[in-house]
Amino acid sequence: MTIETRAHDAQALWQKDKDHFIHPFTDFSTFHEEGCDLITDSDGIYVQDAKGNRFIDGIAGLWCVNVGHGRREIGEAMADQATRMAYFSTFNNLSNAPAAELSARLAELAPAHLNHVFYSCGGSTANDATIRLVHYYFNRLGKPAKKRIISRNNAYHGTTYLAATLTGIASNNWDFDTLDHLVTHLSEANCYRRPEGMTEADYCDHLVREFEDTVAEIGADNIAAFIAEPIMGAGGVLVAPTDYHKRMQAVCRANDILYIADEVVTGFGRLGHFFASEAVYETQPDIINCAKGLSSGYAPLGATLISDTLYDVLSTPQGPGGVLSTGFTYSGHPVSCAAALKNIEIIEREGICENVREVGPYLEERLASLSHHATVGDVRGSHFMMCLENVADKQTKALFPVEARVGDRVAFEAQQRGLIIRPVGHLNIVSPPLIWTRETVDRVVDILDAALTATTATLKADGYL
Ligand SMILES: Cc1ncc(COP(=O)(O)O)c(C=O)c1O
Incomplete structure (x- = not known):
């Protein structure tokens, strides 16, 4: 299949999906215009969209692809x-x-x-x-x-x-x-x-x-x-x-x-x-x-x-x-x-539980290092089940207004940099396939670091900080 054909197929599929698939937990205020991103391929810790963009899967599909993709x-x-x-x-x-x-x-x-x-x-x-x-x-x-x-x-x-x-x-x-x-x-x-x-x-x-x-x-x-x-x-x-x-x-x-x-x-x-x-x-x-x-x-x-x-x-x-x-x-x-x-x-x-016991504390520790960002109020979780709580004020733990969509902003900035994490309101969830290594964790934390810096900038630009 040529790239051109793929691009054509992707557009047609996007349209079919938008016209006929009622997605769970989807925000129709954006769906009617934007439709969905189609994820078409996967391999190990990666997934790829219909446009050929490759991402590290930071959510194991939906907390489920524990052994990784493409087995x-x-x-x-x-x-x-x-x-x-x-x-x-x-x-x-x-x-x-x-x-x-x-x-x-x-x-x-x-x-x-x-x-x-x-x-x-x-x-x-x-x-x-x-x-x-x-x-x-x-x-x-x-x-x-x-x-x-x-x-x-x-x-x-x-x-x-x-x-x-x-x-x-x-x-x-x-x-x-x-x-x-x-x-x-x-x-x-x-x-x-x-x-x-x-x-x-x-x-x-x-x-x-x-x-x-x-x-x-x-x-x-x-x-x-x-x-x-x-x-x-x-x-x-x-x-x-x-x-x-x-x-x-x-x-x-x-x-x-x-x-x-x-x-x-x-x-x-x-x-x-x-x-x-x-x-x-x-x-x-x-x-x-x-x-x-x-x-x-x-x-x-x-x-x-x-x-x-x-x-x-x-x-x-x-x-x-x-x-x-x-x-x-x-x-x-x-x-x-x-x-x-x-x-x-x-x-x-493959000793996947052992890998989680070995790499999990490292993931916790490295994610905790993101706490220096102005908007990161809490980094919590255990092993391969982690979350960042974004706040407007760390002292009071006050939240951003809902319309700031802070979780979406962080997820968007991460995705732009090749990592999919899950926004849930003002939270961002990291629940990866259980085959992440320490090296993967380092790459992910670098991406999140840059994504959080970019998010702070857009929040400032939009008057939320
Ligand atoms: C703890 C827990 N229980 C139940 C469910 C529901 O599972 P399902 O979406 O497969 O029906 C979920 C889904 O995320 C879950 O997280």
Whole structure:
């Protein structure tokens, strides 16, 4: 294909996309005019757009391409499975080889008590299915009042109806309806913006007390579960105070409330382990949800890892003819499961968790060096899950007005220099493929340094500084 043809194709594709594709989370104030950038090629830590521009991928697609792009062996595993047996039902006592194999692998990798897997198509459906299973579990135990789910402000758990209700980012639900009778939100754990003068330990006490007070108010008999991301992702890469998760779990245990860890982002290596709950935060969730890195984004897949205790109840028929009547056509899809199996093989073979444990602290340290910029209020996160919080005033932590679009500005300047990072309001997220080396980190930090300098200049020019 000549460059001219490619350019023509790119223009035609851009038009088709603009005319017909309703994109998720897209700002239509610019979309109607500008459309989208088409990403057409990828390789390792790089992606390329339709115009031939190459970028370092600083967001692993969308926190998911953990083993990096262009892995031929994953493509081949998927093609082999697709041509041998692309799809058959997993309902009614039928199964397939990759789903059986993957279930056993996940049971091996997960904390010891989580030995059973319920498959869905991604993170939202994993969370949605989980809440249905949790309600069913308590109904079966004769505790039908236990319905309320405790989530947190700024949590992100997806956008199916129930997952969107669990989500606590207010702007995500503007003018959408939510199932409010099912969910109560606690405060998020935001160490950077904790009350003035409060130590981190006191802040942790305060958050745990809020949970205890909420349980007392609603009544443990009415609460089914607490759901939390180990590190809150889309809500701002918020790392909770030390022992927060352990203490929240203790409140759950004391009140017969199930603890659900949403590891859709943290799972599969992002924090240096297949799962962060036990390895990093010393918690033993009743349920862990994962998606994204499970298949490194090569195929849609979500999984809910369920404890033996829950499974015993879920797997007891309601009575003659009773079945567990929930699941998806694509639960345990063979091609997705084949992708996940190959992905796990690569993570283990290449020591990708080890790489994250080795390079992650270096990424944290080098990004922290950007704090000298006038607009960088906080650099936070852990390992390959990082974020810059941009502020107008470091002393007061005051934000720029929304119309300054500071996150977009930084992302734009970075992209001009060959790096894609993710703007979320006034934040910029860095959540790369887990194969970045120290050398990649150095290149990325140089780009961000220049991007932040350029952003300060444009903010000044536009009267925001
Ligand atoms: C923690 C968390 N849970 C759930 C989801 C929803 O996953 P999906 O977009 O695959 O439905 C996301 C997506 O970013 C997420 O970050």
